[in-house]
Amino acid sequence: MGAEIVALAGGVGAARFLSGLAEVVEPERLTIIGNTGDDMEWNGFSISPDLDTVAYTLAGLADENRGWGLRNETYHCLDGMSRYGMESWFKLGDHDLATHCFRTELLRQGVLLSEVTRRICAALGVRPRLLPATDDRLRTRVDTSEGLLDFQDYFVRRACQPEVRGIVLEGTDTARPAPGVLEAIHSAAAVIVCPSNPLISIGPILAVPGIRDALRECSGGRPVAAISPIVGGRALKGPADRMMRGLGLRPAAAAAAELYRDFVNVFVLDCVDAPEKPEVEALRMKVIITNTVMKDQAARVSLARAVISQLGGGLGL
Amino acid sequence: MGAEIVALAGGVGAARFLSGLAEVVEPERLTIIGNTGDDMEWNGFSISPDLDTVAYTLAGLADENRGWGLRNETYHCLDGMSRYGMESWFKLGDHDLATHCFRTELLRQGVLLSEVTRRICAALGVRPRLLPATDDRLRTRVDTSEGLLDFQDYFVRRACQPEVRGIVLEGTDTARPAPGVLEAIHSAAAVIVCPSNPLISIGPILAVPGIRDALRECSGGRPVAAISPIVGGRALKGPADRMMRGLGLRPAAAAAAELYRDFVNVFVLDCVDAPEKPEVEALRMKVIITNTVMKDQAARVSLARAVISQLGGGLGL
Numbered sequence: 001m002g003a004e005i006v007a008l009a010g011g012v013g014a015a016r017f018l019s020g021l022a023e024v025v026e027p028e029r030l031t032i033i034g035n036t037g038d039d040m041e042w043n044g045f046s047i048s049p050d051l052d053t054v055a056y057t058l059a060g061l062a063d064e065n066r067g068w069g070l071r072n073e074t075y076h077c078l079d080g081m082s083r084y085g086m087e088s089w090f091k092l093g094d095h096d097l098a099t100h101c102f103r104t105e106l107l108r109q110g111v112l113l114s115e116v117t118r119r120i121c122a123a124l125g126v127r128p129r130l131l132p133a134t135d136d137r138l139r140t141r142v143d144t145s146e147g148l149l150d151f152q153d154y155f156v157r158r159a160c161q162p163e164v165r166g167i168v169l170e171g172t173d174t175a176r177p178a179p180g181v182l183e184a185i186h187s188a189a190a191v192i193v194c195p196s197n198p199l200i201s202i203g204p205i206l207a208v209p210g211i212r213d214a215l216r217e218c219s220g221g222r223p224v225a226a227i228s229p230i231v232g233g234r235a236l237k238g239p240a241d242r243m244m245r246g247l248g249l250r251p252a253a254a255a256a257a258e259l260y261r262d263f264v265n266v267f268v269l270d271c272v273d274a275p276e277k278p279e280v281e282a283l284r285m286k287v288i289i290t291n292t293v294m295k296d297q298a299a300r301v302s303l304a305r306a307v308i309s310q311l312g313g314g315l316g317l
Numbered sequence: 318m319g320a321e322i323v324a325l326a327g328g329v330g331a332a333r334f335l336s337g338l339a340e341v342v343e344p345e346r347l348t349i350i351g352n353t354g355d356d357m358e359w360n361g362f363s364i365s366p367d368l369d370t371v372a373y374t375l376a377g378l379a380d381e382n383r384g385w386g387l388r389n390e391t392y393h394c395l396d397g398m399s400r401y402g403m404e405s406w407f408k409l410g411d412h413d414l415a416t417h418c419f420r421t422e423l424l425r426q427g428v429l430l431s432e433v434t435r436r437i438c439a440a441l442g443v444r445p446r447l448l449p450a451t452d453d454r455l456r457t458r459v460d461t462s463e464g465l466l467d468f469q470d471y472f473v474r475r476a477c478q479p480e481v482r483g484i485v486l487e488g489t490d491t492a493r494p495a496p497g498v499l500e501a502i503h504s505a506a507a508v509i510v511c512p513s514n515p516l517i518s519i520g521p522i523l524a525v526p527g528i529r530d531a532l533r534e535c536s537g538g539r540p541v542a543a544i545s546p547i548v549g550g551r552a553l554k555g556p557a558d559r560m561m562r563g564l565g566l567r568p569a570a571a572a573a574a575e576l577y578r579d580f581v582n583v584f585v586l587d588c589v590d591a592p593e594k595p596e597v598e599a600l601r602m603k604v605i606i607t608n609t610v611m612k613d614q615a616a617r618v619s620l621a622r623a624v625i626s627q628l629g630g631g632l633g634l
Contacts, residue, residue, distance in 0.1 A: 044422040074393055080415020084440045086422070094411040098397020105361040105403070123401045 003189030005308075007032045010201020011050040012067045013237050014194035015057035017227065018128070020300025021192070022058060024308050027127030031184040033211075035196070036113065036132045037140035037169060037204030040152050043086050045100040046107050049152070050201065051117055051132060052099055059124035067237065070095045089157040114178040131184070133205040136175040140200050141168040151200065160239040164246030167199050172207040185214040190311045193226035195292060197240040198259045199247065215263035223311040225266035227292055227303070228253040232272045236293060254279040261285075268292060268307055286310075320506030322625075324349045327518020328367040329384045330554050331511035332374035334544065335445070337617025338509070339375060341625050344444030348501040350528075352513070353430065353449045354457035354486060354521030357469050360403050362417040363424050366469070367518065368434055368449060369416055376441035384554065387412045406474040431495040448501070450522040453492040457517050458485040459560075468517065477556040481563030484516050489524040502531040507628045510543035512609060514557040515576045516564070532580035540628040542583035544609055544620070545570040549589045553610060571596040578602075585609060585624055603627075 005025060007018060009032050018032060035050040049068070056062040056070055063071045073093030082088035092100070099120060106116045112135040121130050142154040144162035154162060185191065196202050206212045218224055230253045235241045241251035249255045253273040257264070257280045267285040269276060270292040277287045290306040293299065322342060324335060326349050335349060352367040366385070373379040373387055380388045390410030399405035409417070416437060423433045429452040438447050459471040461479035471479060502508065513519050523529045535541055547570045552558045558568035566572045570590040574581070574597045584602040586593060587609040594604045607623040610616065 043418055044425065045418075074391060074411065076391055076411035077394060077414045077418065080412050081418055084415060084419040084437070086415075086419060094391065094393035094414075095397050097394045097411075097414070098401060098403075101360055101362075101394065101398055102401040102403055108361065120401070 003029070004184060004187055005030055006184050006188040006191045007194055008191070008196075008202055008205050009033065009050070009054055009194045010035045010196025011038070011053040011238075012057075013229065014050075014196045014201070015054045015062065016294045016300050017194050017303060018054060019057050019297065020294065020302070020304035021308070022128055023297075023301045024304040027058075028129075030128035031180070031188070032128055032130045033133050033181055033184070033205055034117075034130055035201045035204050036134060037138050037200060038151050038155070039139070040150060042090055042152070043081060043092075044104070045092075045097070046104045047090070047092075047100050047152075048103065048113070048117070048132070051130060052096070052120075054130055055117070055121050055124055055126050058121075058126045058128060058130075061124065069093050090152060091156075112178070114180070129180075129184075131180050132178050133181060133211065134175040134208045135178045136171060138169065138171040138175045138204055138208065140204050141170060142166075142200070143168055155239070160242065164239075164243045166247065167203065167243075169204055169207045172204075172209070175208045177208050177210050181208075182210055182214050185211070185218055188218060188222065190222055191215060191218055191224040192307060192311075193224070193260060193264060195227040195229045195236070197235065197238050197243070198229055198256050199240065199243050202260075212263060219263045219265045223266050224264050225268060225288075225307055225311060226257070226260050226264045227268040227307065228256055228270060228273065230256050230273075231270040231292060252276065254283075257283055257285060266310065268303075320346070321501060321504055322347055323501050323505040323508045324511055325508070325513075325519055325522050326350065326367070326371055326511045327352050327513025328355070328370040328555075329374075330546065331367075331513045331518070332371045332379065333611045333617050334511045334620060335371060336374050336614065337611065337619070337621035338625070339445055340614075340618045341621040344375075345446075347445035348497070348505070349445055349447045350450050350498055350501070350522055351434075351447055352518045352521050353451060354455050354517060355468050355472070356456070357467060359407055359469070360398060360409075361421070362409070362414070363421045364407070364409075364417050364469075365420065365430070365434070365449070368447060369413070369437075371447055372434070372438050372441055372443050375443045375445060375447075376438075378441065386410050407469060408473075429495070431497070446497075446501075448497050449495050450498060450528065451492040451525045452495045453488060455486065455488040455492050455521055455525065457521050458487060459483075459517070460485060472556070477559065481556075481560045483564065484520065484560070486521055486524045489521075489526070492525045494525050494527050498525075499527055499531050502528070502535055505535060505539065507539055508532060508535055508541040509624060509628075510541070510577060510581060512544040512546045512553070514552065514555050514560070515546055515573050516557065516560050519577075529580060536580045536582045540583050541581050542585060542605075542624060542628060543574065543577050543581045544585040544624065545573055545587060545590065547573050547590075548587040548609060569593065571600075574600055574602060583627065585620075 140151040143166035146162040457468040460483035463479040571593040
């Protein structure tokens with residue numbers, strides 16, 4: 001087995017890249033640090049959408065067409081909850097619900113989220129190690145034209161329609177990295193920031209005290225790569241482009257790179273963004289130009305291979 | 318609208334009789350006092366099996382063939398919970414789960430079980446008033462050859478196989494009748510004890526301080542009828558006969574009648590038990606002999622009609 005690779009991951013975009021990466025390197029070499037800023041309590045359940053999206057995708061159980069949840073899902077319990085007047089805007093499937101029952105029950109017993117996540121992954125046959133960035137409560141809220149909204153309220157219930165004015169990360173003062181997170185970064189041969197929303201997927205991970213510092217230190221001698229979440233001025237998935245605009249940023253690959261300038265030293269641009277290469281290089285990043293649009297599993301593997309092959313012989317490929 | 322009729326109810330047998338009764342008298346005249354001794358917390362859910370069986374049956378949603386749960390049920394969440402190593406011996410369907418999510422969430426918010434039950438019935442279109450005997454914690458445990466077991470552990474998980482040595486009702490010292498229970502008995506024109514297990518369905522209701530006294534008082538001037546839960550020496554549903562034997566009682570209709578001797582003044586025997594009439598009459602009960610086996614809805618209606626017609630003109634039929 002070669003050296004460890006650490007990946008920072010949000011939801012769908014990250015999960016797709018990681019399913020390619022897990023074909024290119026031995027899955028057991030991967031440690032994935034997942035976003036918990038999207039987590040929520042809903043109808044009594046503790047839900048961790050990004051962790052689940054990564055786990056389900058790596059287990060080969062995800063509904064790839066839809067981008068979230070499980071394949072062959074049914075919604076009978078949700079229908080029933082709706083009949084009782086409970087909230088039903090979050091599309092909780094019957095199979096998926098089992099994960100939330102399990103998590104909710106264990107958390108209530110005092111088991112840490114990182115241990116719950118480990119057990120979920122073990123049960124589903126997920127081979128990479130998936131760690132939440134923190135076991136502590138961290139919540140992303142979105143300051144919008146309709147007020148300060150919980151993330152899923154903005155993202156799912158309101159379908160990202162409200163204009164974004166700011167991002168509020170609650171809990172970052174006191175959150176501590178989950179067990180294994182800093183250790184994994186310290187000993188990593190390379191770090192990859194997946195193509196996820198830099199503001200609300202990667203941002204909450206970086207906001208956990210200690211993680212960004214560890215990445216900065218890592219980038220002093222080892223490759224810390226990021227795959228652009230913006231292609232041709234747009235996010236392939238989700239509202240990253242609109243959010244960036246709302247915060248006064250250009251929705252451009254180079255602008256995303258700039259958000260990572262203090263700890264990323266390799267930036268992966270999509271071919272259509274090749275003209276931005278000089279701008280990214282000015283941030284002291286090595287630039288890789290390749291096709292980053294992952295329309296199928298072959299494209300995911302191809303992207304993963306392109307990234308890994310550029311990160312140097314230290315990875316033992 | 319005529320005077321109020323109060324029914325004491327366990328699970329399946331009671332639910333079937335009540336669905337007949339609700340065709341014979343205006344459903345709004347019925348107040349059903351339900352057993353909560355079978356309630357349990359399981360995989361994080363607060364489950365009230367008997368209340369749900371009554372509500373589902375009266376809503377026309379019950380799986381009549383199976384005797385419990387909802388029709389056209391699926392078990393996807395349960396399959397998932399099993400995959401995570403959670404307990405899966407209680408057959409929790411996806412539609413059914415919505416009821417438990419709703420109840421669990423409301424109880425956690427501090428809403429009383431009686432109010433939760435009212436909302437469930439309203440959402441399902443149940444017209445009779447269904448009250449839990451108590452809002453306080455009451456739990457039936459069964460002392461068996463395999464130790465002291467929680468009721469559902471004995472009943473479902475172990476399929477009533479262990480030999481029964483005793484019944485332990487936990488919480489009866491401090492349980493108070495739910496709001497409306499004593500008032501309903503005090504103002505009832507008649508009370509009917511449904512054909513339910515006298516030990517573990519009706520017993521816990523009677524054990525709530527105040528309820529048995531109210532019934533005794535009622536029986537001084539008004540009909541308090543019980544339908545035999547034993548037919549031909551056997552329980553039609555459930556383990557009543559075996560439990561009675563385990564406790565040193567004869568599994569006979571007259572022995573069941575004796576358990577109610579202090580507050581029941583009308584006892585309904587099945588035709589096959591007509592020979593027991595003198596024995597029941599010796600308990601100072603008026604005896605009605607009719608067919609009590611409810612093989613279909615017509616039989617339920619017929620039984621309800623036979624009972625109501627004998628309870629006197631005061632019922633306004």
